[in-house]
Amino acid sequence: VSAHPESRSPNRRERPAKPALTREGIIDAALSILEDEGLEKVTMRRIATALDTGPASLYVYVRNTADLHAQILDELLDPVATMSLEGTWREQLSELLTRYARVLFDHPEIARITMTTQPVGQNYFAIAETVLRLLNEGNVSDATSAWAIDLLLASVTASAVAHGADREQADARNAALLAARLSEIDAEKYPRIATVGSELLSGEGPDRFAWALDALINGILATPRRI
Amino acid sequence: VSAHPESRSPNRRERPAKPALTREGIIDAALSILEDEGLEKVTMRRIATALDTGPASLYVYVRNTADLHAQILDELLDPVATMSLEGTWREQLSELLTRYARVLFDHPEIARITMTTQPVGQNYFAIAETVLRLLNEGNVSDATSAWAIDLLLASVTASAVAHGADREQADARNAALLAARLSEIDAEKYPRIATVGSELLSGEGPDRFAWALDALINGILATPRRI
DNA sequence: ACCTGAACACCGTTCAAGT
DNA sequence: ACCTGAACACCGTTCAAGT
Numbered sequence: 001v002s003a004h005p006e007s008r009s010p011n012r013r014e015r016p017a018k019p020a021l022t023r024e025g026i027i028d029a030a031l032s033i034l035e036d037e038g039l040e041k042v043t044m045r046r047i048a049t050a051l052d053t054g055p056a057s058l059y060v061y062v063r064n065t066a067d068l069h070a071q072i073l074d075e076l077l078d079p080v081a082t083m084s085l086e087g088t089w090r091e092q093l094s095e096l097l098t099r100y101a102r103v104l105f106d107h108p109e110i111a112r113i114t115m116t117t118q119p120v121g122q123n124y125f126a127i128a129e130t131v132l133r134l135l136n137e138g139n140v141s142d143a144t145s146a147w148a149i150d151l152l153l154a155s156v157t158a159s160a161v162a163h164g165a166d167r168e169q170a171d172a173r174n175a176a177l178l179a180a181r182l183s184e185i186d187a188e189k190y191p192r193i194a195t196v197g198s199e200l201l202s203g204e205g206p207d208r209f210a211w212a213l214d215a216l217i218n219g220i221l222a223t224p225r226r227i
Numbered sequence: 228v229s230a231h232p233e234s235r236s237p238n239r240r241e242r243p244a245k246p247a248l249t250r251e252g253i254i255d256a257a258l259s260i261l262e263d264e265g266l267e268k269v270t271m272r273r274i275a276t277a278l279d280t281g282p283a284s285l286y287v288y289v290r291n292t293a294d295l296h297a298q299i300l301d302e303l304l305d306p307v308a309t310m311s312l313e314g315t316w317r318e319q320l321s322e323l324l325t326r327y328a329r330v331l332f333d334h335p336e337i338a339r340i341t342m343t344t345q346p347v348g349q350n351y352f353a354i355a356e357t358v359l360r361l362l363n364e365g366n367v368s369d370a371t372s373a374w375a376i377d378l379l380l381a382s383v384t385a386s387a388v389a390h391g392a393d394r395e396q397a398d399a400r401n402a403a404l405l406a407a408r409l410s411e412i413d414a415e416k417y418p419r420i421a422t423v424g425s426e427l428l429s430g431e432g433p434d435r436f437a438w439a440l441d442a443l444i445n446g447i448l449a450t451p452r453r454i
Numbered sequence: 455a456c457c458t459g460a461a462c463a464c465c466g467t468t469c470a471a472g473t
Numbered sequence: 474a475c476c477t478g479a480a481c482a483c484c485g486t487t488c489a490a491g492t
Contacts (some may be wrong), residue, residue: 021457044485055485057457065485112343115388125417132419146426150389151439155378158385161342162377190352192359199373207454212378219446227434248476271466282466284476292466 023061027075039109069113074121076103081123089137094213097156104160111160144225250288254302266336296340301348303330308350316364321440324383331387338387371452
């Protein structure tokens with residue numbers, strides 16, 4: 001056993017070599033920071049530090065922060081885009097959108113991005129393609145489908161953003177409490193809120209989501225486009 | 228006429244006095260920056276500069292950035308909360324939500340905030356109260372209303388965020404073009420997108436929105452809650 | 455072509471000290 | 474109670490210079 005551990009340092013293979021900079025490496029690092037610390041910490045500088053380089057180096061693989069976020073999203077959507085579906089068109093549609101929602105639900109900060117910038121990744125396209133195919137099987141006209149897919153995906157995303165489970169849930173609970181308190185206090189000013197009150201926050205997430213999806217599909221089927 | 232204009236400087240009433248720091252003054256400054264330069268520029272430091280003070284001074288009136296945004300939103304919702312409505316419950320509901328959407332449409336960056344943090348302002352509450360009252364007039368049960376209002380407001384917000392008209396529209400158009408191009412190229416991989424294609428981006432905003440609102444209300448009426 | 459150091463032009467928030 | 478200067482601990486992005 002060497003008495004001089006420092007003398008080993010010149011050996012360049014002593015510890016895993018600094019990983020080569022690649023698009024995949026960058027997205028992996030970003031995902032791991034996202035999982036551990038939230039989107040807020042997924043910054044160019046933070047990723048660069050994780051990869052033992054400077055922020056400027058990332059700009060070879062990522063155009064800017066928006067592009068980085070878009071790439072993260074499409075990575076997350078991979079399992080949804082490739083899942084297998086069974087049952088009637090309506091069952092398949094519900095299954096797909098529920099799975100899609102679950103990804104966004106688990107990553108509400110990424111879901112927010114979906115709202116802001118129109119996703120254009122391969123996996124998002126694949127999901128949209130499947131939704132359109134299923135609506136077509138359900139005899140929804142092309143014209144209606146074109147508007148319906150927008151409504152469906154936007155509503156699912158909105159629901160995920162609103163009720164997403166993440167570190168902000170504490171804040172959300174505070175807000176809910178505040179809301180509950182306000183509606184109690186101003187029962188005269190807001191009688192309907194006071195009446196519906198407890199129902200507003202009622203129900204398990206999955207039940208609420210299933211109902212919303214049902215209402216959306218019923219609505220689409222009941223509202224053929226006339227223009 | 229004095230040959231020494233500088234000598235007037237000691238007169239403290241020469242030009243409008245530095246406005247006193249108030250909550251209203253801060254929100255006004257924020258709104259004016261929002262209108263002129265977008266939410267991105269509505270920063271504590273920027274507002275402080277506009278009010279000729281330092282950022283630390285704002286923290287007497289505003290808890291943090293999220294609180295600032297919440298106050299801006301509720302300010303914008305004032306005209307919606309106080310508008311008068313006419314017609315059947317369904318006409319009134321459409322009118323209210325269309326007006327609500329227009330505010331968010333004109334301020335998509337603020338709309339995004341609505342998604343992130345549950346709004347708790349007076350005006351938002353007033354709007355929610357009215358929606359619940361109208362659903363009640365439409366014989367929608369309380370249990371269903373409680374979930375329906377969530378779906379309605381979230382969907383309207385999502386629509387506004389997605390299709391909001393602002394300085395980001397240029398980017399959105401780029402994205403749309405990119406999408407159109409991709410669907411052209413991969414017509415074999417995405418046949419339904421290719422078929423529906425042009426319809427996806429078709430229709431005037433108002434027509435699309437009116438259809439979506441119709442579908443949502445039809446869906447809610449067709450889907451009484453069972454749980 | 456890819457990578458880097460250094461710089462530029464910003465952020466939000468806190469805190470001790472003033473009035 | 475309100476206001477402030479100064480500091481702390483960060484950001485994204487660019488660019489000239491290196492390999």
